[in-house]
Amino acid sequence: MAIWVPDLTGRRGPAYLAIVEALAEDIAAGALAPGARLPPHRELAHALGLSPNTTSRAYAEAVARALVRGEVGRGTFVRAPGGPAEAASAADLRRAASGPIDLSRNLPNRGAAGEHLGRTLEWLGHDGGRNGDLQGLLDYHDAAEPDRAAAVALAWLARLGVPASADEAVVTVGAQHALFASLLALTRPGDLILTEALTYAPLKAMAARLGLTVRGLPLDADGLRPEALEALCADHAPRLAYLTPTLQTPTAAIMPESRRRALVEVAGRHDLLLIEDDVFGPLVLDAPPPLARLAPDRVVYLSSTSKVLAPGLRVGVARAPAPLAAALRGAVTLSCWMAPPLMAEIAGRWIADGTATRLTEAQRAVARRRQALAAHAFDGLEIRAHPCGLHLWLPLPTGWTADALRAEAATQGVRVTEAAAFAVDPAAAPEAVRLCLSHEPDEDRLSRGLDTIRRILDGPPGRTGPLVM
Numbered sequence: 001m002a003i004w005v006p007d008l009t010g011r012r013g014p015a016y017l018a019i020v021e022a023l024a025e026d027i028a029a030g031a032l033a034p035g036a037r038l039p040p041h042r043e044l045a046h047a048l049g050l051s052p053n054t055t056s057r058a059y060a061e062a063v064a065r066a067l068v069r070g071e072v073g074r075g076t077f078v079r080a081p082g083g084p085a086e087a088a089s090a091a092d093l094r095r096a097a098s099g100p101i102d103l104s105r106n107l108p109n110r111g112a113a114g115e116h117l118g119r120t121l122e123w124l125g126h127d128g129g130r131n132g133d134l135q136g137l138l139d140y141h142d143a144a145e146p147d148r149a150a151a152v153a154l155a156w157l158a159r160l161g162v163p164a165s166a167d168e169a170v171v172t173v174g175a176q177h178a179l180f181a182s183l184l185a186l187t188r189p190g191d192l193i194l195t196e197a198l199t200y201a202p203l204k205a206m207a208a209r210l211g212l213t214v215r216g217l218p219l220d221a222d223g224l225r226p227e228a229l230e231a232l233c234a235d236h237a238p239r240l241a242y243l244t245p246t247l248q249t250p251t252a253a254i255m256p257e258s259r260r261r262a263l264v265e266v267a268g269r270h271d272l273l274l275i276e277d278d279v280f281g282p283l284v285l286d287a288p289p290p291l292a293r294l295a296p297d298r299v300v301y302l303s304s305t306s307k308v309l310a311p312g313l314r315v316g317v318a319r320a321p322a323p324l325a326a327a328l329r330g331a332v333t334l335s336c337w338m339a340p341p342l343m344a345e346i347a348g349r350w351i352a353d354g355t356a357t358r359l360t361e362a363q364r365a366v367a368r369r370r371q372a373l374a375a376h377a378f379d380g381l382e383i384r385a386h387p388c389g390l391h392l393w394l395p396l397p398t399g400w401t402a403d404a405l406r407a408e409a410a411t412q413g414v415r416v417t418e419a420a421a422f423a424v425d426p427a428a429a430p431e432a433v434r435l436c437l438s439h440e441p442d443e444d445r446l447s448r449g450l451d452t453i454r455r456i457l458d459g460p461p462g463r464t465g466p467l468v469m
């Protein structure tokens with residue numbers, strides 16, 4: 001059978017990019033259909049009279065551009081249209097009452113935060129405990145000076161069972177900013193950082209911007225495996241490891257206490273710094289102790305009010321040993337000077353008057369109801385979830401690829417995110433998807449979305465890949 005050979009005539013620039021360009025054109029023109037298998041890169045190199053390094057690089061670039069997907073042991077296949085990058089930019093964050101049902105965004109339920117905000121702004125307008133100093137919310141603050149925002153950070157950390165002193169707490173503009181500030185402060189270009197094989201997607205983009213190399217560590221149902229961390233620490237000199245032990249992004253795993261202890265023990269032996277992203281921690285009442293409590297000297301702990309109060313508050317907190325916290329404060333100053341004091345003031349009020357507790361419990365109640373809907377819809381299938389989690393992980397039945405399910409679901413009006421979008425190595429991503437349950441405002445729409453996915457999976461597998469060119 002004839003293999004696909006790109007026409008490189010007249011193309012300028014490096015040969016590997018010319019191959020990628022030709023590939024993109026052939027896909028756009030329909031000459032290569034979704035699921036078509038590309039020839040092994042050595043075979044293509046031979047056909048083109050190029051070195052296998054060149055074709056291997058071309059395939060790697062095509063995977064990075066989400067034109068094709070590699071399946072370990074099977075080959076390289078043309079993706080269905082609307083891959084992860086396209087899906088992320090196409091889907092917007094509006095909570096629409098019509099149009100596609102969006103299970104791809106991990107936002108909390110909108111809830112009653114807006115009503116509380118109205119009352120809190122009114123209270124602030126009537127002086128709200130500031131003794132006439134509303135102006136203080138509008139001035140530049142010195143990030144090194146402990147102020148009201150720092151007190152709010154301490155109050156938030158105390159709610160999460162993470163003890164901290166003022167010199168250990170840093171206020172940020174959300175947890176994503178806390179992560180970026182941590183990487184900015186604690187790494188240098190060229191450093192190796194470790195993370196879970198499937199991880200919070202912005203980490204990869206941040207690392208690329210900061211010139212860091214990322215290695216993914218294997219996961220199981222309990223999260224990251226300490227022996228894998230041990231092996232990498234023994235052979236390399238990683239600068240730090242970033243992980244999400246509670247409601248792992250995206251697999252929803254909750255790491256048991258014994259494994260947390262094993263992990264910090266390995267980190268201690270190799271003098272490894274850990275960044276613990278606990279952004280979902282406030283949802284889980286029965287979560288094991290944060291790593292930051294087990295090993296406060298080597299953990300940078302990140303949290304925010306996004307998943308339980310409101311993401312638009314953009315109030316985040318990092319807790320780190322004092323010298324590292326000072327470096328983080330420097331990174332906050334560099335990146336945004338300071339987190340807006342007004343937002344911290346609102347969060348502080350909500351913590352003090354019980355609103356934070358009520359909003360968090362309401363968020364858990366919505367999650368419980370929606371996780372029950374999902375458990376019902378996927379009865380008999382293996383799903384991984386926590387009753388109070390905003391998302392769930394759905395490993396696909398045999399025969400299905402995540403690419404095919406994502407594409408078919410999109411055709412039927414439901415957006416989901418496939419494992420490859422979170423994978424440090426997309427070619428090794430499992431056939432699984434993440435479904436987010438709290439973003440959609442309407443529970444009937446959510447149910448319809450879940451039922452659609454179930455119906456698709458009950459049908460014949462829409463596997464991309466058998467078409468061999």
Ligand SMILES: Cc1ncc(COP(=O)(O)O)c(C=O)c1O
Nearest residue numbers: 106174175176200249279304306
């Ligand atoms: C693991 C993880 N960390 C951080 C964030 C960002 O949180 P924030 O809105 O506080 O920046 C998210 C948001 O989805 C997340 O899933």
